Amino acid sequence: MDAVEKSVGNPIERFNTPASQDGNPIVKYRGVSKSYGDIQVLKDINLDIFPSEKVAVIGPSGSGKTTLARMLMTLDRPTTGTIEVGGQMLWHQAMKGKLIPANEKHLHQIRSHIGMVFQHFNLFPHMTVLGNVTEAPIHVLGLKRADAEQRAMAMLEKVGLADKAMEYPSRLSGGQKQRVAIARAVVMRPKIMLFDEATSALDPELVGEVLSVIKDLAAQRDMAMMLITHEMDFARDIADRILFTDGGSIVEQGTSDQIFGNPQSPRLQSFLSRFRQTWYMGGVGQVSTSIQ
Numbered sequence: 564m565d566a567v568e569k570s571v572g573n574p575i576e577r578f579n580t581p582a583s584q585d586g587n588p589i590v591k592y593r594g595v596s597k598s599y600g601d602i603q604v605l606k607d608i609n610l611d612i613f614p615s616e617k618v619a620v621i622g623p624s625g626s627g628k629t630t631l632a633r634m635l636m637t638l639d640r641p642t643t644g645t646i647e648v649g650g651q652m653l654w655h656q657a658m659k660g661k662l663i664p665a666n667e668k669h670l671h672q673i674r675s676h677i678g679m680v681f682q683h684f685n686l687f688p689h690m691t692v693l694g695n696v697t698e699a700p701i702h703v704l705g706l707k708r709a710d711a712e713q714r715a716m717a718m719l720e721k722v723g724l725a726d727k728a729m730e731y732p733s734r735l736s737g738g739q740k741q742r743v744a745i746a747r748a749v750v751m752r753p754k755i756m757l758f759d760e761a762t763s764a765l766d767p768e769l770v771g772e773v774l775s776v777i778k779d780l781a782a783q784r785d786m787a788m789m790l791i792t793h794e795m796d797f798a799r800d801i802a803d804r805i806l807f808t809d810g811g812s813i814v815e816q817g818t819s820d821q822i823f824g825n826p827q828s829p830r831l832q833s834f835l836s837r838f839r840q841t842w843y844m845g846g847v848g849q850v851s852t853s854i855q
């Protein structure tokens with residue numbers, strides 16, 4: 564056991580399953596670890612996320628937040644441990660301790676339950692906004708074009724971009740592109756949406772419009788969300804539960820009042836004090852609520 568592991572110990576857990584949940588998590592991580600060569604990036608993660616629960620993940624740069632999400636997106640595989648989505652295993656333990664993927668058809672089906680929004684929007688530049696949002700409903704869900712367009716227009720309405728349906732991405736602002744990316748993911752009606760620093764690549768004046776769309780979706784939609792963010796106020800406003808990661812472990816988790824108002828672990832206290840300092844140093848006219 565290395566020095567970091569010793570100091571981590573068991574996570575500080577002050578989170579009880581909400582009374583409204585039926586006890587069946589939509590996502591289950593069990594003993595998930597990830598190493599790149601000799602470097603252990605995630606250490607024995609155990610995590611349940613419940614239907615419609617909004618979970619924010621905060622922590623210093625390099626603490627493993629994105630890796631945690633990449634495993635769930637099936638973009639990368641755990642070195643050990645298992646992850647289930649909707650009761651289905653993403654990766655199976657195979658002989659001699661090696662992990663093998665679920666078969667392609669199975670993975671494809673599970674992936675359709677997971678929506679993802681990244682820092683970079685990755686829209687198809689040669690398609691209109693409407694084309695971007697209807698692509699997956701037509702080709703993955705097999706909807707008829709007219710049905711897909713009706714569903715897509717309703718989503719574009721929700722993100723405030725119905726009037727841009729026939730525009731090409733190159734004619735949109737960064738904030739608008741990210742709202743299209745959100746519409747494109749949510750139109751699939753996923754069981755869980757992952758947002759990985761969805762506003763980090765945006766100019767500061769465009770951040771608010773994207774956060775506000777995500778907040779609206781969180782309030783209206785009966786789907787779970789995992790939100791990796793450096794925006795502390797956003798995490799506080801939106802999350803039912805906040806996870807603090809450091810050194811590849813979930814060090815502490817709780818409600819936003821617990822995490823921000825009464826942090827227990829010295830590492831979370833130190834992380835938040837840096838944030839408060841950044842906030843304070845933002846000074847007049849530019850109050851920064853994010854840290855890197």
Ligand SMILES: Nc1ncnc2c1ncn2[C@@H]1O[C@H](COP(=O)(O)OP(=O)(O)OP(=O)(O)O)[C@@H](O)[C@H]1O
Nearest residue numbers: 599602604622623624625626627628629630631855
């Ligand atoms: N493909 C890879 N090969 C080697 N190391 C990697 C790889 N991907 C991530 N890492 C390392 O894993 C650690 C965790 O990275 P990760 O991106 O999950 O952190 P993070 O908390 O999301 O950071 P940030 O807030 O800066 O995005 C980092 O030290 C990173 O350098």
